[in-house]
Amino acid sequence: MRGRVKNAVRGGRRFAVLTARSPCRRWLQGAEQEVSAGLGSVAVTGLRTPTMLAREVRVRTRRGVAGVCAVLTGVLVAGCGTASSPPDGDGTAPTTPELADTITVGIDQPPDTYNPGTAESSSIYNAYVGNLTQQAFTTARPDGTLVPNEVYGTYVKTSDDPLTVEYTFAADAVWSDGTPIDFDDALLAWAALSGAYSGDGATGEGDDAEGDAPAEGARPGLFGAASTSGWALVEKLEGEPGDKTFTMVFSEPYPDWEVLAGGFMPAHVAAEEGGLSAADDGAELVEAIRTDDVEALAPVAEFWSTGWSFPDGLTSLPDLDLIPASGPYRYESAAEGALTLVRNERWWGEPARTEHLVFATVGADEMVQALENGEIDVFDQANPTTDMVTRLSALGDAVHVETGESLAYSRLDLDSSSTGVFDDVRVRQAFGRCVPRQDLVDKFARPIEPDSEILQLRELVPAQAAYDQVLDQVPVAAEYRDVDLEGARALLAEARVSTPLRVRVLYAAGSTLRADQVALVAASCNQAGFAVEGRPDPDLFGTLAQRGGWDAAIFGWYASELVTAGESSYVTGGGLNFGGYSNREVDRLWTELGRETDRAAALELRTRLERLLWEDPYNVPLYANPGLLAYSSVVSGPAYNPTQYGSSWNAQTWTKASG
């Protein structure tokens, strides 16, 4: 404090008079007056007169206030310093970095059942958990290739006609409650998934249940399986209780036979809950299925269909004895949408690296903040926005972000029916030539995944390993790679349609993304002789099913590991063939593909199909949607995986440094 302090002697006492030019001065004077006024009524004490007393107090007050001002100023001057707490604990840093015992994965919605094979299972996150708790004979790599899972068991195709596959569970394969995984589990899977007891006319013999919905309001019979496709072709498994080996004999060739051997549920649990004995390796259940004892099977089937459901919102788990695991993790607990898995001590393969794995339900918009706050360690997002990418990159080194092309893609279907605008193949070809696909990729995919490219095949996406190999053999795709307005005009002229040709493009109402895309398409194709009109529709797929209300439609779809997944989009009269496309050669190829059990031969057929679908196009594939995986930098191990297993595909190898 700058100022002048004058010492004086008044009334026999020394006191300091402050004549400061400090900010405190005016305030000081005010305080002084107040204190003086307040002393007016003080009684005379001792020898001091009221005046003396007042002066004395005034002096003390001045000193006190001056002190406060000095301290405050001192603190302000020292403002650059920092007060901090002493470190916690004994202060010695651990010599080796410790690993945390819990890793949390953020998911959009909770898993809803232990049994993903039921019709009521609908959460895509069942697969995220399932690949850790319930394994199968095969697993899918991130690039979509199918690999045998030899830890779980082995299989070998012993015959092509009839297609026969021999499966062997690993000798030490046990459920996490100690019961061996063996024949009764396989037989229960057959009973449930083949539709043999579903009571809706679907028999086990060659009746592919695809498209064969239960009658209106009809209750599903025994075993409400989501799908009997594939399994329906399998003859009843033969074997003895306790066998580790079983053989699947198909009545017809089935191309996706390798992905079938999964979905094994613990038969001993279902048997006991269904009132049968689980003793002797499930002999009672095996006997009941062997003799088609529907009465004995009914309670088992009832339990199989409903007993393994989780309560909505995953507020709790069923009794843990009912949900044993056959993977590196087993179930431990659940509360408020968060599922906790714990390392399965009975897992016979490579043990999981981290003790607990938690799947926490977090809204997609809240993931970034939750990751930043350390509440989740990993999340993936199939539909990331550029905003999400920006916010993640703002977190810098604290977060690793991997982007890639997902299995979902955008496409533009054309009404190719005889009444449609695109009846003539040349008009479809012309449209394919004017759609600015590179622009769409640049504007809508590259901001998130810089390596995005134009999607040039229909049944394969770039994330799948076979994509490049097949594309090399489909040279016709290159004709459409660049916008060719001249070519489009020529084709339209050749087709003798009157231009401008009106094209109503349907897209989901409320999607600004699709609206922008339609505007880009219009800007390009209108130069070639089309008159593109965007038609936002709140009920896109409802409208799509009725031809006449639209000429083209832009929407998202997704590729699958299944060979036959795309069939209904392209075959004549297919359920998803909205545009009424029909090409006999295409139909024939799909039929052939549906009977091809050799993967290499199937790929050859698919290549021919792709070629044909460019020569006589039904739709225009645009780009594979970008996907994203983000994880905290304290976690190591996660890698982007666009398949159904999602982020958790290799979670048993993850570790997290303790914070």
Place this chain on the structure above:
Amino acid sequence: MPVVVRRLLVSLLVVLASTALMYGLVALSGNPLQDLLEYSGPDRDARIAARTAALDLDEPVPVRYALWLQDVGRCVVPGGGDCTLGLDRQSRPVLPQLGSALGSTLRLVAAATAGAMVVGVVAGVVSALRQYGAFDHAATLVAFVCFSLPVFWVSTLLKQYVAIDLNTWLGDPSLAYGTIVAIGLAAGAGWALLVGGSARRRALVLVVAAAATSSTLLALIISGWFRRPSLGVLGVAVSAVVAALLWSALLVGLRRRARPVLRGAIGSAVVGAAVVAVAQSRLADATWLTLGLVAVLVVALAALTGWALGGHARRAAAQVAALTGGTVVVLMVVDQLLRAYPALYHATDGRPVSTTGSRTPNLDGTFWETNLDLALHLVLPTIAVMLVSVATYTRFTRSGMLETLAQDHVRTARAGGLDERDVVVGHALRNALVPLVTLVAFDLAGILGGAVVVETVFGWNGLGRLFATGLANVDPNPVMAFFLVAAVATVTCNLLADLAYARLDPRIRLR
């Protein structure tokens, strides 16, 4: 009571009409099969059929509404069959979902209502007493800002600054000296506005409060309090004595005649603190039962102490002492929760304040750790929901107070020589609070509405989530379950408010 019956009937009709409207709006808001139509799996048709059956999609909307009413009827009429409140689109009964969602939402609604009332009423009363003063202007400004803030935006900001940044700070609790002083000055300014008085008095309050705040903060930081916080028995005792003083000052005043009350209150504070000191170690692994027992014991002992020391005013003394005892219980709970903090800090990897969910998954903690975790999850959503309500309560209480303060009976009371505390607390505030009963009932609907947004942003599995996902999926039954709870709660509260009104205000008669 024909009035009650008539009101009940009218309420029932209101609920019925509003549910019909709501059901129609939800059912017509989109295509409930949308996601399945976009689905290409082999079981597509089976799923479509299952959902069609679950939601009775083959029936027209009015019939579906009637079916829903029938489902509700099964819950109302005893022995009327399965009470499910209908099925959701995955064929699961709605009632269990409602049950599990209700818990967390009730916590949120109760905390927000209580918080909003306390903050709003205090701010409103002070605003009225300092009409057109700096505090009044500031409170008005803040109230209108709160009115106009979008809840989702506030929630996101709270998550960023209060959760994420606060967690980071808690990892290394340190502050620049300049910041400490600035915080102190801000707190001082707040106190100065609150206390009011002459410019000189306010300046004095500012300096004292600023110095106290800054030095406390400094001491807390340097001593590592933010790593291992607690009040300690001493802290509880001192706070209890202060609370005793405040309650006595507020409720009976500190004049000579009321001294026995003060004596009783301080005595009860000391007794309460003593009980806390004894019970402290045993409370470490408490349950709701033991905590309840200790709470009852403390309040009862406090009331007895007040009665014993209260002299001629033993009734008032016992009441104030019981309040003080209640405060001691609250302090004790806070102390125990704070003690649980280091364990929770460790369990959450150093991020105790969360942005999502209503509890930390897989937290296998003690009673206090679990409850501290729940409280830390509750605090941000509560603040977000509270804001609008606080603004409402503040404005409402302010105008109510101003109105009563201007009335004849208050002037008469002042003229009769009653001191200002008696006039404000005993004559003005009591009357001003009567209309607030209506507001509480009215505000409940607003808080439930706010909870929808807040639960979505904070990722709670509550009623709001049930409503929001149901609406997004065009799944009417979960939405209706939420709506039923909201409508019944609102109508019931309004009915209760009307009945209570008649009791509180003898001028009003129900006819």
